[in-house]
Amino acid sequence: DAMVIQNPRYQVTQFGKPVTLSCSQTLNHNVMYWYQQKSSQAPKLLFHYYDKDFNNEADTPDNFQSRRPNTSFCFLDIRSPGLGDAAMYLCATSREPDVLEQFFGPGTRLTVL
Amino acid sequence: QKEVEQDPGPLSVPEGAIVSLNCTYSNSAFQYFMWYRQYSRKGPELLMYTYSSGNKEDGRFTAQVDKSSKYISLFIRDSQPSDSATYLCAVRYGYSTLTFGKGTMLLVSP
Numbered sequence: 001d002a003m004v005i006q007n008p009r010y011q012v013t014q015f016g017k018p019v020t021l022s023c024s025q026t027l028n029h030n031v032m033y034w035y036q037q038k039s040s041q042a043p044k045l046l047f048h049y050y051d052k053d054f055n056n057e058a059d060t061p062d063n064f065q066s067r068r069p070n071t072s073f074c075f076l077d078i079r080s081p082g083l084g085d086a087a088m089y090l091c092a093t094s095r096e097p098d099v100l101e102q103f104f105g106p107g108t109r110l111t112v113l
Numbered sequence: 114q115k116e117v118e119q120d121p122g123p124l125s126v127p128e129g130a131i132v133s134l135n136c137t138y139s140n141s142a143f144q145y146f147m148w149y150r151q152y153s154r155k156g157p158e159l160l161m162y163t164y165s166s167g168n169k170e171d172g173r174f175t176a177q178v179d180k181s182s183k184y185i186s187l188f189i190r191d192s193q194p195s196d197s198a199t200y201l202c203a204v205r206y207g208y209s210t211l212t213f214g215k216g217t218m219l220l221v222s223p
Contacts, residue, residue, distance in 0.1 A: 042213040104156025
């Protein structure tokens with residue numbers, strides 16, 4: 001089945017220790033998104049890629065970076081995680097930017113000790 | 114003022130009840146209105162979308178938009194325990210990215 005896969009599902013890291021979250025998709029969609037969702041909060045868009053074009057949200061901290069080496073994969077790098085970065089990180093895709101439906105992965109829950 | 118406001122609940126109802134979930138939004142430029150459903154430990158999935166005022170039905174689900182009052186509703190008829198999830202409203206305009214509400218947790222008891 002075509003889908004959005006996120007690895008790992010659970011990630012524990014230490015304060016200040018860089019961490020990378022992974023997303024892959026078999027949908028061949030052009031757009032990939034990274035959202036941060038804290039408990040009982042709305043998913044907050046961090047950035048998205050339209051093909052190779054990177055689009056950063058204005059209020060995304062510099063601590064968060066992303067890479068998209070090819071159509072299928074997208075990575076979220078947190079350079080120096082703080083306690084406030086503990087959250088669920090959701091990857092999503094859409095076929096084109098004007099398509100309403102986004103397909104979400106199951107998320108990676110990040111714990112920062 | 115946040116762009117999309119949604120009561121987080123939880124909303125507890127017995128099986129078979131009619132459920133009403135609501136959002137308000139502040140930007141009259143929003144053109145597209147969506148409801149996503151998120152089960153525990155899963156990503157959201159699109160349930161319904163609409164772009165005009167009025168009602169749109171899909172089985173037991175009805176999405177309603179009132180652009181004059183900037184109010185979005187999702188009604189669930191004959192609610193089932195399998196409907197227990199968090200329901201997130203989302204809005205966008207043009208090619209903008211999605212703006213989500215916080216989500217309302219729904220619990221349907223057998």
